Amino acid sequence: MIKFNDILEGWSNAARDVVGVLDQKKKALSLARLEKCNKCPLQSGLICDPRKTYMDMNGCGCVLVPKSLVNSNECPLRETKYGWSK
Ligand code: SF4
Numbered sequence: 001m002i003k004f005n006d007i008l009e010g011w012s013n014a015a016r017d018v019v020g021v022l023d024q025k026k027k028a029l030s031l032a033r034l035e036k037c038n039k040c041p042l043q044s045g046l047i048c049d050p051r052k053t054y055m056d057m058n059g060c061g062c063v064l065v066p067k068s069l070v071n072s073n074e075c076p077l078r079e080t081k082y083g084w085s086k
Contacts, residue, residue: 013070014049014069034064039082048076057077
C-alpha cells in the first residue's frame with residue numbers, strides 16, 4: 001500500500017538531490033536500489049509497473065527514483081532475487 005508520507009518524503013528527497021543537498025547515504029542507498037530495479041522484470045522505464053507480473057506479484061505503480069529515496073519503503077519483489085529490502 002502506498003503511503004502519502006512516503007510519497008512526500010520520496011519527492012522531497014528527489015528535489016534535494018536535484019539541488020545537491022541530499023544526504024549521501026540516502027543517495028548511495030537509492031543508487032543501489034535502482035541498480036536492482038534496472039534488472040527487474042517489473043520495471044517499465046521509470047515505473048514499477050502494476051501491469052507486469054513476476055511470481056504472482058505485480059509492480060506497485062510507484063515512480064522508481066522517489067521510491068528508492070524512502071528508507072522505509074518496500075519493494076514488491078523483496079523476497080526474490082530481483083528485489084531489494086529496507
Ligand atoms: S519490484 Fe522492486 S526491484 Fe522491481 S521495479 Fe519494483 S521496486 Fe524495483
